[in-house]
Every structure is written in C-alpha cells, then in structure tokens.
Amino acid sequence: MPQPPQTPQTLPTPTNTLHQDDADYCWHPFTQAKTAKQALALVRGENEFLYDQNGNKYFDAVSSWWVNIHGHCNPHIAGAIAHQAHTMEHVMFAGITHPPAVELAKRLIAKAPKSMGKVFYSDNGSTAIEVALKMAFQYWNNKAEPRKGLIALRGGYHGDTFGAMSAGRSSGFYDPFTPWLFDVDFIDTGVCACTEDAALAQLQNLLDKAPGHYAAVILEPLVQGASGMIMMRPDHVSKIASTCRQAGMLVIYDEVMTGFGRTGTLFASEQLTEAGQPDMICISKGLTGGFMPMAATLATDAIYNAFWSDDVNKALLHGHSYTANPLGCAAALASLELFDDPRTWQQIQMLEDTHRKWLPTLACHPCLNNPRVQGTIAAFEFKSQNAAYGSSNSQWIREAFLEHGILVRPLGNTMYWIPPYCTSENTLNWAYEVLLKVLEDWKSKENSNNSEAKPINTELF
Numbered sequence: 001m002p003q004p005p006q007t008p009q010t011l012p013t014p015t016n017t018l019h020q021d022d023a024d025y026c027w028h029p030f031t032q033a034k035t036a037k038q039a040l041a042l043v044r045g046e047n048e049f050l051y052d053q054n055g056n057k058y059f060d061a062v063s064s065w066w067v068n069i070h071g072h073c074n075p076h077i078a079g080a081i082a083h084q085a086h087t088m089e090h091v092m093f094a095g096i097t098h099p100p101a102v103e104l105a106k107r108l109i110a111k112a113p114k115s116m117g118k119v120f121y122s123d124n125g126s127t128a129i130e131v132a133l134k135m136a137f138q139y140w141n142n143k144a145e146p147r148k149g150l151i152a153l154r155g156g157y158h159g160d161t162f163g164a165m166s167a168g169r170s171s172g173f174y175d176p177f178t179p180w181l182f183d184v185d186f187i188d189t190g191v192c193a194c195t196e197d198a199a200l201a202q203l204q205n206l207l208d209k210a211p212g213h214y215a216a217v218i219l220e221p222l223v224q225g226a227s228g229m230i231m232m233r234p235d236h237v238s239k240i241a242s243t244c245r246q247a248g249m250l251v252i253y254d255e256v257m258t259g260f261g262r263t264g265t266l267f268a269s270e271q272l273t274e275a276g277q278p279d280m281i282c283i284s285k286g287l288t289g290g291f292m293p294m295a296a297t298l299a300t301d302a303i304y305n306a307f308w309s310d311d312v313n314k315a316l317l318h319g320h321s322y323t324a325n326p327l328g329c330a331a332a333l334a335s336l337e338l339f340d341d342p343r344t345w346q347q348i349q350m351l352e353d354t355h356r357k358w359l360p361t362l363a364c365h366p367c368l369n370n371p372r373v374q375g376t377i378a379a380f381e382f383k384s385q386n387a388a389y390g391s392s393n394s395q396w397i398r399e400a401f402l403e404h405g406i407l408v409r410p411l412g413n414t415m416y417w418i419p420p421y422c423t424s425e426n427t428l429n430w431a432y433e434v435l436l437k438v439l440e441d442w443k444s445k446e447n448s449n450n451s452e453a454k455p456i457n458t459e460l461f
C-alpha cells in the first residue's frame with residue numbers, strides 16, 4: 001500500500017503571469033538569470049516573423065539560433081509532422097527500422113558530397129559532433145592503429161557536450177569545465193589570404209612533430225559561426241583538409257550551421273575542391289527546417305567498413321532514445337522537398353544579392369568594421385572602445401534592434417543577419433535601414449560611454 005506523505009503536500013502557489021512562472025520554473029541557456037532582462041514572451045510564428053501575446057511582430061533575423069530555414073510554421077513541414085504523428089510518432093532505432101529514417105538517409109546521401117556513404121542519426125549539433133569524434137577515434141582503434149590526437153581551428157565552436165567542448169575549447173565559452181576537457185591542438189583559422197599560409201604552416205608543424213598521432217581534424221567549413229561569423233576562403237579550407245588527409249587523418253566537417261543552404265549551396269563542402277572533401281559531415285539545425293531537434297553524422301563507407309566485424313566491441317556502441325525519431329525524419333524530408341523547389345534557391349540568391357547590395361554602404365560606415373557576406377549570412381563588427389567578447393555591447397545592440405521589432409543575437413560586437421529563406425526582400429532592406437538608425441544611437445552611446453557605469457552582460461552566444 002502506498003503510504004501517505006509525512007508532511008501535508010502543498011500545491012504550488014498559483015501564479016498569474018507567464019513571466020513570473022518563467023522566473024519560478026525555467027532555467028534559460030547561456031543566461032545569467034540574476035541580472036538578465038525579462039525574457040521576451042512569444043506565442044506565434046509565421047514566415048520570417050514571430051509575434052508576442054499583444055500582437056507585436058518581430059523579424060527573426062537570426063532564424064532562431066540559425067535553425068529556421070523555410071520560415072516559422074511552414075505549412076508543408078507542419079503537415080508532414082502531423083501526418084507522421086498520426087502514423088507512428090516514435091520507435092527505437094536499435095533492431096528496428098522505419099520508412100522515414102530510411103528515406104531520409106537515402107536522400108541525404110544522394111544530396112551530400114559524393115564521399116558520404118552512411119547516416120548515423122542523433123539529436124542535436126553537439127551529439128552529431130560527439131558521434132563524429134567517437135567514430136574517428138574508434139576507427140583507428142578498430143584498425144589496430146590507435147591515434148589519440150585531434151586538430152581543430154582556433155575559435156571554432158562545436159557544441160556543449162564534453163567532446164564538442166574539447167574541440168571548441170579555444171572559443172572561450174568553457175572556462176569552468178577546462179579541467180575535464182581532453183587535449184586538442186589548435187591552428188589559426190586563416191581568415192584572409194595573408195594569414196592562411198601561417199595557419200597552414202602551424203598545421204604542418206604539428207603533423208611533422210607527431211607523425212601518426214592525429215586521428216582527425218574538425219572544422220566549420222567556410223564560416224565559423226559562434227566565434228563571430230568568421231569567414232574562410234574555400235581554397236584555404238580545402239588545403240587544410242588535403243594536408244590532413246595526406247597525413248592519413250580523417251576530415252570532419254561541422255556543417256551544423258553551414259548546412260542546408262546557409263552558405264549558398266546545400267552543403268558548404270560543395271564549394272571545396274575534390275581533395276577538400278570530408279570523411280564525415282555533422283548536420284543538425286536546418287536539417288528539419290527548424291521544427292524538430294534532430295541531427296545526423298554522415299560518414300564514408302570506408303569508415304563504416306572499419307566497424308563491420310563479427311566482434312560486437314568493434315561496433316559503434318552509441319545511441320540515443322530518440323535516434324531517428326520519425327517526426328524529425330518527416331520534418332527533414334519535407335524540408336528537403338522544399339529545396340527541390342527552385343523558388344527556395346531564388347530566395348537564397350536574393351538574400352545574398354541584397355546583403356551584397358548593402359556591402360558598400362556598410363564598408364564606408366564610420367561605426368562598422370569588416371562587413372562580409374557568405375551566401376545568406378552577412379556579418380560586421382560594431383566599432384567600440386569596449387570590444388571584449390563578454391562586454392555589454394551585445395546586449396545593447398540586441399535591445400536597440402528589439403525596439404524596432406527585430407530579433408538579433410550579436411556575438412560580442414559582431415552583428416549578423418542569418419534570416420529564414422522565406423524572408424522578403426522588403427523585410428531585409430527594412431532591417432538594413434533599421435541598422436543605419438541603430439548606428440546613429442550607437443555613435444552617441446560610444447561618445448558618452450567612458451564615464452558611465454557599464455551594465456553587466458547577462459548573455460553569451
């Protein structure tokens with residue numbers, strides 16, 4: 001018989017407002033709750049816009065942490081999820097398979113760079129990275145040539161699980177966890193032609209010092225997202241990959257952010273040379289069009305074959321409860337269908353053209369530095385006397401845009417647009433007009449800045 005509780009159970013005090021309940025029950029990501037401003041409460045989305053409960057409209061200029069592809073509540077994707085939810089919502093993927101997972105794997109392999117042969121599903125960008133790292137290390141173990149080393153690019157961000165944090169340690173997000181991160185060697189990113197040679201020399205130096213030590217290299221091809229939308233030339237990325245391959249290493253591309261059209265092609269890898277093609281690609285964010293948390297690690301047949309054995313210990317003993325979730329697969333299939341519509345690619349081209357049209361204006365603006373464009377992504381720095389990453393500037397910029405009805409999430413002083421592809425030309429042009437107004441206020445703020453007590457930054461990333 002169940003025993004009655006020792007002390008009378010008290011029901012939670014009823015609370016009236018969403019914000020009070022939020023403060024009472026929710027713990028937000030990348031946020032110092034004590035000093036954070038009240039969270040913006042949103043209740044509805046449509047196309048490139050989100051709405052609060054009073055009907056105020058906000059342009060989602062960052063595609064909700066870069067996940068949204070075809071707009072909020074896209075009816076084609078929503079319908080596919082609803083249909084799948086009424087057919088089979090979920091089933092485990094060990095010892096079982098189902099049509100959406102198989103169909104999605106087939107389509108991903110058909111659309112990915114030719115080198116890819118198999119799809120391993122997981123839940124989010126970080127898990128896609130963990131899977132790739134585990135595949136890389138176990139690949140060498142299974143071949144009885146253990147290699148322990150990993151090379152990554154300085155400033156790269158790969159997620160918040162421990163392997164991903166180790167690979168992204170130099171992004172500076174992980175100070176409290178450094179004692180538990182494994183060793184990774186970093187080379188400079190090589191952001192312009194004049195620094196590429198030095199970065200390649202650092203790479204060669206590492207390889208010369210420890211032949212046969214490195215299992216893999218991991219990098220975000222063409223654009224390093226969280227460290228400030230840092231852009232690299234395709235040729236340079238290809239050279240890093242081919243140098244590592246010559247040293248026998250595996251090449252892992254983290255396309256969690258760059259995948260699904262963000263850089264102008266379905267995968268950023270498509271813009272690289274043949275020698276620059278990967279052995280593994282990690283995808284998430286845009287995979288489901290921004291509807292469902294899902295990820296995949298794509299690998300070559302050569303990698304898969306290294307796990308093919310009579311010995312269970314040579315299998316990849318890794319999985320998640322929601323691996324290959326049918327709702328996620330249905331969303332991803334529907335999202336991929338939208339890429340078969342030429343209008344999606346026209347929109348992607350229009351977004352890039354619009355960014356490029358504004359480049360000259362931004363380039364000669366006295367308050368901005370280094371405007372740059374790669375596909376649908378545009379980024380630039382707000383000039384400031386207080387440019388540290390954790391400075392309060394990002395918060396100021398965020399609030400300034402919010403007053404105009406635009407949601408942004410700057411990275412320190414780096415401001416960027418990464419809009420859903422359904423964004424209209426008018427909306428994007430209007431966002432640039434707002435930018436010019438915000439810069440006027442920025443100028444006044446910077447001029448009167450030094451004597452003021454600076455607000456504490458409450459949010460990173």
Ligand SMILES: Cc1ncc(COP(=O)(O)O)c(C=O)c1O
Pocket residue numbers: 124125126127129157158159160220225226254255256257258284285
């Ligand atoms: C390049 C890259 N890799 C990995 C991740 C981690 O993805 P998630 O937040 O889904 O774990 C992110 C997240 O922003 C990312 O930008």
